[in-house]
Amino acid sequence: MSTVTRASLAEHIYTQVGLSRNESAALLEAVLDQMSAALENGDSVKISGFGTFSVRQKGRRVGRNPKTGIEVPILPRSVLIFRPSQVLKARINGMEVPAEDDAG
């Protein structure tokens, strides 16, 4: 199974938009940076037709080392979740894309 990477996304920007290869790569990075910065601030990122990235707070709980059985506290933490939009889910299943768009 082939993998799409930064290089292939940047190549698409290069052919679609007509910026230089360097600038295409820089803009891709800027998009990822802006999204990361928003998520770091606890903000969610909603991309219509694609999905929503959001940050969820997890409380403190007691975990256990599965090997030794010793209890260890798991501190409160923030985790990132992605909810795909209906449009993306339909597209992946080769179905007709719903006209009404939500960002998921």
Next chain:
Amino acid sequence: MTKSELIAELASANPHLRSGDIELIVSTIFDEISAALARNERVELRGFGAFTVKQREARVGRNPRTGEPVSVDEKMVPFFKAGKELRERVNIRAVRAARRS
């Protein structure tokens, strides 16, 4: 942050580009990720995260209102796993707050 807010921020950081071009860049990125997933490919952006597609088997579900059994076909579902760097950036405030308490 919405897609249009993302475009607006990129536009103000890159005044030499037309906003139409920035819109096209952002759309191209998400469109290409979607297309790759539709081809059943994996999208890996180091530091940010990886998008993959998982297969869900067909199952017999239930209409939650009537309790009636309905068959659910097998389907593909998109998944996102945050990369190490982003995961740590998102978590950093929770960790600091926990240390203080």
